[in-house]
Amino acid sequence: MNRIVKFYHEMGSPPSFYRITQHWLMPMLLLALGLTAYGLIEGLFFAPKDYQQGDSYRIIFVHVPAAWMSMFIYAIIGICGIITFVWRMKVAEAVMMASVPIGALFTAVTLLTGMLWGKPMWGTYWDWDARMTSQLILLFLYIGVAGMYAAYEEDPRKAARLAALVAIIGLVNLPIIRYSVYWWTSIHQTSSITLTGGSEGIHSWDMLRPLLVMALATKFYYIYSMLTRAHTYLLKTEAKKQWVAQAVSKKSGAKP
Amino acid sequence: MMPFWALFKRDVLVAWRRKANVYQPLVFQLLIVTMFPLGLGAGAATLTKIAPAVVWILALLSTLITLENIFKDDYEDGSLAVYALSGMNLPLAVISKAAAHWCTTGIPVILFAPVIGMLLHLPTHAYAVLLLSLTIATPIFSLLGTVGSALIMNIKSGGMLLSVLIMPLLAPVLIFGAGAVLETALSNSASTHLMLLSGSLVLCLTLAPLAAAAAIKINLE
Numbered sequence: 001m002n003r004i005v006k007f008y009h010e011m012g013s014p015p016s017f018y019r020i021t022q023h024w025l026m027p028m029l030l031l032a033l034g035l036t037a038y039g040l041i042e043g044l045f046f047a048p049k050d051y052q053q054g055d056s057y058r059i060i061f062v063h064v065p066a067a068w069m070s071m072f073i074y075a076i077i078g079i080c081g082i083i084t085f086v087w088r089m090k091v092a093e094a095v096m097m098a099s100v101p102i103g104a105l106f107t108a109v110t111l112l113t114g115m116l117w118g119k120p121m122w123g124t125y126w127d128w129d130a131r132m133t134s135q136l137i138l139l140f141l142y143i144g145v146a147g148m149y150a151a152y153e154e155d156p157r158k159a160a161r162l163a164a165l166v167a168i169i170g171l172v173n174l175p176i177i178r179y180s181v182y183w184w185t186s187i188h189q190t191s192s193i194t195l196t197g198g199s200e201g202i203h204s205w206d207m208l209r210p211l212l213v214m215a216l217a218t219k220f221y222y223i224y225s226m227l228t229r230a231h232t233y234l235l236k237t238e239a240k241k242q243w244v245a246q247a248v249s250k251k252s253g254a255k256p
Numbered sequence: 257m258m259p260f261w262a263l264f265k266r267d268v269l270v271a272w273r274r275k276a277n278v279y280q281p282l283v284f285q286l287l288i289v290t291m292f293p294l295g296l297g298a299g300a301a302t303l304t305k306i307a308p309a310v311v312w313i314l315a316l317l318s319t320l321i322t323l324e325n326i327f328k329d330d331y332e333d334g335s336l337a338v339y340a341l342s343g344m345n346l347p348l349a350v351i352s353k354a355a356a357h358w359c360t361t362g363i364p365v366i367l368f369a370p371v372i373g374m375l376l377h378l379p380t381h382a383y384a385v386l387l388l389s390l391t392i393a394t395p396i397f398s399l400l401g402t403v404g405s406a407l408i409m410n411i412k413s414g415g416m417l418l419s420v421l422i423m424p425l426l427a428p429v430l431i432f433g434a435g436a437v438l439e440t441a442l443s444n445s446a447s448t449h450l451m452l453l454s455g456s457l458v459l460c461l462t463l464a465p466l467a468a469a470a471a472i473k474i475n476l477e
Contacts, residue, residue, distance in 0.1 A: 050280065085470075126337065137423075137424045137427055140420060140423055140424050141424050143420055144417075144420045144421045144424065146408065146419050147420055147421075148421065151408070151411045151414065151417055152411070154412070158474060158475075161474050162407060162471065162474055162475075165407070165467065165470055165471055165474070166407065166421060168467075169403065169425070169467055170424065172463065173425055173428075175423060175426060176428050176456075176459075177427055177428055178425070180428035181427070181428075181431065181433045182434065182450075
């Protein structure tokens with residue numbers, strides 16, 4: 001069999017997913033920590049000052065990567081939701097539910113750092129501006145998926161499929177919400193980074209580098225945290241299966 | 257089409273027999289609207305300014321409190337399982353449920369909106385657009401309500417969860433609907449808002465029954 005196809009099938013089965021991804025945890029954590037340390041030190045101490053905002057802009061190195069992750073993780077939840085709903089794949093379920101708290105956390109971090117940034121720049125912690133509002137609604141979407149799952153404690157598989165349905169509905173609605181909310185555009189600065197390179201705010205490589213490093217670091221942190229949670233999820237929902245007994249005894253060093 | 261009408265007639269009749277279903281949202285609106293002048297001061301200028309938004313939000317909230325029960329009773333007494341087992345087209349059944357809900361909740365809310373508008377000194381020229389926007393939007397409430405209700409029908413006190421689930425979906429509807437009335441009150445054209453609102457209705461009419469039917473199927477498993 002083709003190696004990629006084989007890998008794909010292996011990732012679909014909880015025991016081999018658990019076995020394979022267990023070796024990824026340490027490298028992911030180290031990468032996340034290392035890159036965060038580099039990105040924050042470079043961004044907070046060595047990157048040049050912004051010509052308008054001075055040092056206050058430095059919160060961008062936390063704010064923007066967190067905002068990117070909040071959207072990125074919801075997209076993953078939506079995709080895993082579709083897989084869960086259509087093919088009932090257990091690993092997709094685990095990845096979906098494992099991603100929800102992390103995504104909600106990144107959304108909350110985006111909102112909090114945005115508020116802290118808003119106070120010195122706009123003179124207010126909160127303003128009902130389009131981006132802030134749609135970010136807040138995104139947080140509600142995360143809470144909805146988590147709440148739906150939590151409401152069905154006695155039957156986790158059913159809960160996961162209902163949560164998947166909520167995630168899919170949210171995915172369809174996300175663009176509608178974002179565009180409708182943009183109807184009242186106001187004080188939020190437009191994106192500092194564009195793919196075409198027409199960047200207004202971020203104009204030097206010395207500023208961009210720590211930002212991209214931080215974006216990578218958050219991705220690695222996400223993979224680490226998501227895998228840890230997915231492992232726990234699988235161990236919990238598959239607790240009566242043979243492979244769980246083996247995996248646990250191997251970890252604790254005892255005979256099954 | 258026969259089961260569609262049978263279900264529709266039954267639901268309207270059941271709702272009509274329990275009159276509380278019909279007047280509960282209206283009493284709710286009346287209670288809340290009294291609080292606005294009490295809290296804000298009775299000045300006509302202040303009230304006129306907030307009237308478009310308040311009338312709209314009240315219509316939305318008073319519908320929200322009725323949504324939980326769209327499927328709950330049918331699920332609990334087992335008739336929902338009968339619909340599914342009898343081979344009835346489930347999305348069509350959902351549309352029928354939504355239509356019955358609209359007739360017993362949506363229409364009274366539309367008819368009551370001018371009263372609320374009057375109490376809040378809504379500008380006279382805004383009434384037509386208010387009625388039009390609510391006529392387009394209340395079916396959206398009912399349709400999205402079937403999705404929310406189908407998701408939580410198995411949960412004991414799911415009202416809070418229902419609000420969390422459908423608030424993000426209702427946000428665009430509120431922006432377009434209340435926006436239309438606000439623009440009219442400010443003597444601007446509301447046609448863009450109304451067109452987007454109609455678009456939302458078409459989208460909900462096509463997608464919401466499918467989503468609700470999927471949720472029913474999972475819950476009945």
